[in-house]
Structures are given as structure tokens and as C-alpha cells.
Amino acid sequence: MRFDREFLKKLNILFVENNENIKKIFSENLDELFKKVFFVSTVFDALILLDKTKNSDEKIDLILSESYFTDLNGVEFLSKVRKEHKNIPFIFILEDMDKQLLLNVLKYDITDCFIKPINEIDILEKIEKACLLKQEEDKIINYQNEIEEYLSLINKVAIVFMFNPNTTIFYVNDFFKELIKYDEEYLIGKDYRSFFHYDTQKNLLEEQSKILLSGEKWQGNVKFLTAIDTVFYTSCIIIPIFDENKEITKYISINFLTSKDENAKKEFKQRVLFDLKETKRIYTAAQRKIDELNGILESCNDFDVLKSILENEQKINEEKYSELDLLKDKINEEEKRYKLLTLGVDKKLSEISSNISDMKTIQEKVNTKMLQMIDEIKEKDSLILKIEDEIKYLENKKGH
Incomplete structure (x- = not known):
């Protein structure tokens, strides 16, 4: 039979056997196959070793044990092990088919057993099978623990x-x-x-x-x-x-x-941000036009009044631009509040409803404000056209 030697080399085995000849025979071969094999002769020494290694990298992965000892019998040994190590694989080596002994050890969740004489292949097969099964059980337990922790947080x-x-x-x-x-x-x-x-x-x-x-x-x-x-x-x-x-x-x-209209809200916010960017672009273009007109006015000594009007318009534009920035910041703050509400679902539903209502009110105000600003831009565009016509008229008049 082929064994997973890489897997076996990760295992620590506790071999409890009071027959020195058996220990000697198996120690020569098992030491090479496993990470470490601990050989002890009494139940007392076995329990001490289990306790000593339980929190170390030499923690015992499987116990292979004789069933008869001078200090305690095998059933008593198994019962003591199960008090502290409920899931560790435990394999008994029996002298004969003792039905009463088998019935007793079954109460304490025995993993498997051998009837002497035993051979190395049988031992390796049962050890590998028992430890692979334990590995899978540990994975399931860890998975269950992770799920419980996750559930507690969620x-x-x-x-x-x-x-x-x-x-x-x-x-x-x-x-x-x-x-x-x-x-x-x-x-x-x-x-x-x-x-x-x-x-x-x-x-x-x-x-x-x-x-x-x-x-x-x-x-x-x-x-x-x-x-x-x-x-x-x-x-x-x-x-x-x-x-x-x-x-x-x-x-x-x-x-x-x-919420059902969650996507609609996201699309609305995207449209608002686009409109803000478009409004900025229009104001930037208007500012460039004003700068061009200022250049023309600087060559004309008689247009101080028009220049004053343009400077006043520029100041108004700057104020509107500042209002747009404040409006954008307010929208960003409301967006952050909305994300916090989505993450903090543990808050009261009434608080969520109230905040969503506030958001709708703000969005309505944004729509109203945008309409007002678009009307103002149109008025400014009309004024700029009038100024340009006036300048052309004055330039033509000056040429004559």
C-alpha cells in the first residue's frame, strides 16, 4: 500500500507500550516515518507527556497504546485521556479478542484496535486513516467556529x-x-x-x-x-x-x-455631479470671454462705465462659483451620510427613514437651485451679447 509520507512526516505519535522488545522493533522504523514518536512504558508517563506537549509544536496527533499496564488498565487510561483530549485518535493494541474490554472502550470513543501480533503496514494504514479523518474533522470544526464568529459580528x-x-x-x-x-x-x-x-x-x-x-x-x-x-x-x-x-x-x-430605488438615487447623484461640472465649464468659458472683453476695454479710455459693469459681473460670477463649491461639498457630505446609513443598518429604522427624507429634501433643493443658476447663466450670456454689440457699435462709431 502507498502511504502519504509527506503527511505522515507532520505527525507526532505517542506509543504507550510496556514490552521493551516491541518498542525497540518499532522505534527503528517509525522514527523515520513520523515527525516524532514518543515511546513510554506507563500510563502515568503518557499522561504527563500529553499535558506537557499539548500547547507546543510537539502536540500529540495520535495515541497507540497497549491495553494492560501495571499502574492502570487501558480503559482507565482512555477515560483519563478523553477528559482533556476528546478528539485525539486513540488506537488500542489488544492481547486477544476481549469482548468486555471492547464494549468498555467503545464508551470512550475508541478510534480503532489491533489484535496481536501486529505488523508495521497495518499500523501505518490505521494511523494514516485515523489522522486524515481527524484532519477533516478539525477543518469542519474550524469552519463552524469561523461561521459562528462571523455570525456574531454580522x-x-x-x-x-x-x-x-x-x-x-x-x-x-x-x-x-x-x-x-x-x-x-x-x-x-x-x-x-x-x-x-x-x-x-x-x-x-x-x-x-x-x-x-x-x-x-x-x-x-x-x-x-x-x-x-x-x-x-x-x-x-x-x-x-x-x-x-x-x-x-x-x-x-x-x-x-x-431599497428599490437605490440605483435611481445613484443615477440622480451622478446627473447632479455632471450638471455641476457642466455649469463650471460654462462659467469658465464665460470668464474667458469676460477677460477678452476686458482686454478690449483697456484700449478704450471712454468705457470706464462698461468696465465697471463687467468687473461687477465677474465678482457675481465668482460668488456663484463659490456657491457651487459649497453646494458640491454639501452633496458629498450627504452622500457620505447615505453610505454610513447603509453600513450602519443596526440603527433604528425610523432614523434611516428620517435621514432618507432629509436627503430627498436636499435633492429637491439642489434641483431648484440648479434651475435658478441656469436662468442666471442665461441672463449673463444675454448681457455679454449686449456688451459685445455695444462695443462693436462704439468701435464703429470711433472709426468714423
Whole structure:
């Protein structure tokens, strides 16, 4: 049989054997195959070594043990190990097929056992199999721990509920209860899909069910219907949670609040910014024209009044330009507030509604202000044309 020698070389093995000849035979070969093999003769020494190495890079990955000792028997040894090391693989080496002993060790989650005589190939095969299985179990446990930590954090800023494989809810967080307007007692035990809006497309539900049953996560947008017949929209991700047998035990639904017209708001803000840039461009062009007219006026001694008018117009333009900058800063501040509201979904829904209302008011003011400024620009363009006509008239008159 082929063994994964690279994997075996990462393992630390504790070999508990009171027969010196057996220890000598196996020590010559096992030392070369594993990272380190600890040989001890008594249960007392084994327990000390386990405790000594548990927080070091020599932490024991598997115990291979004789079943009979002078200080304690094998069952007592296994029971003591399980008090501190519940998941460490433990393989017994038995003198004979002692049914009572086997029944006793099964109570303490024995990994495997041998009946003497034993050979090296059998030992390596069982060690590799047991440690690979333990590695997979550790990965699952770490994954579960990460999910729980992630859920703990997400639970503070998102809408969270959990449901069983049969789709019935067994947990809801406060944010979900606040939005859906139902008591927790009513929500528990209900099909989570019963709180989707009735116009949710059938193919979305079918796709969601198919993906979740396959053990994959589902991600998409969901529309919920509340107890008072209002709606709210979420960006949703549903994650399956597995047990050590890779069976799905539950699903976690994590939702972030969105709005149907969110894209429309983004497009509106982009249009406002474009209009601001376009207005700046128009003012810049008007300023260049004014500068050109100033150059002409400087060659004419009799146009002091016109020059004064132009300087006054320039000052007004500068003030309007300053107002545009302040308006842009205000829009940027409101945009930041909107992003903070989106991230801080843990705030009260009433606060979110109030801030969105403020944003709409500001946007209406921006529209009104833009219309006023466009009218002013048109008036200034008309004035510039009049000034140009007047200058041409005066130049023609002076030439005559």
C-alpha cells in the first residue's frame, strides 16, 4: 500500500507500550516515518507527556497504546485521556479478542484496535486513516467556529434568521423582528419563505431551494412583506451549516437592507455631479470671454462705465462659483451620510427613514437651485451679447 509520507512526516505519535522488545522493533522504523514518536512504558508517563506537549509544536496527533499496564488498565487510561483530549485518535493494541474490554472502550470513543501480533503496514494504514479523518474533522470544526464568529459580528449590523433543513425558522435577531413587525413567538416554526412578498417569482424560489439542497450557498435579492402590509428589500445570502458527518444541520440567512430605488438615487447623484461640472465649464468659458472683453476695454479710455459693469459681473460670477463649491461639498457630505446609513443598518429604522427624507429634501433643493443658476447663466450670456454689440457699435462709431 502507498502511504502519504509527506503527511505522515507532520505527525507526532505517542506509543504507550510496556514490552521493551516491541518498542525497540518499532522505534527503528517509525522514527523515520513520523515527525516524532514518543515511546513510554506507563500510563502515568503518557499522561504527563500529553499535558506537557499539548500547547507546543510537539502536540500529540495520535495515541497507540497497549491495553494492560501495571499502574492502570487501558480503559482507565482512555477515560483519563478523553477528559482533556476528546478528539485525539486513540488506537488500542489488544492481547486477544476481549469482548468486555471492547464494549468498555467503545464508551470512550475508541478510534480503532489491533489484535496481536501486529505488523508495521497495518499500523501505518490505521494511523494514516485515523489522522486524515481527524484532519477533516478539525477543518469542519474550524469552519463552524469561523461561521459562528462571523455570525456574531454580522448579527450586530444585519438582518439574520436561521432555519432548519425543513425550512422552518428557529432563530430571528432583533433587527429582523423590528422590520417584519411580527413577535418572535409567531415567527418561530414558520416557513421562512412565507415572509417573502407574494409577487416573488416562482423560479427564484425553485432555484434557491435547488442550490441550498445541494449544500451550496445562495445569494440574491429578496422582497419581504411585513405584518402591516409594507415591504422592505434586502441583499441576501443563505449559508448551509454542516455537522461532522457533512450533513446539513441548519441554514443561516444574512440580509442587508436595500431599497428599490437605490440605483435611481445613484443615477440622480451622478446627473447632479455632471450638471455641476457642466455649469463650471460654462462659467469658465464665460470668464474667458469676460477677460477678452476686458482686454478690449483697456484700449478704450471712454468705457470706464462698461468696465465697471463687467468687473461687477465677474465678482457675481465668482460668488456663484463659490456657491457651487459649497453646494458640491454639501452633496458629498450627504452622500457620505447615505453610505454610513447603509453600513450602519443596526440603527433604528425610523432614523434611516428620517435621514432618507432629509436627503430627498436636499435633492429637491439642489434641483431648484440648479434651475435658478441656469436662468442666471442665461441672463449673463444675454448681457455679454449686449456688451459685445455695444462695443462693436462704439468701435464703429470711433472709426468714423
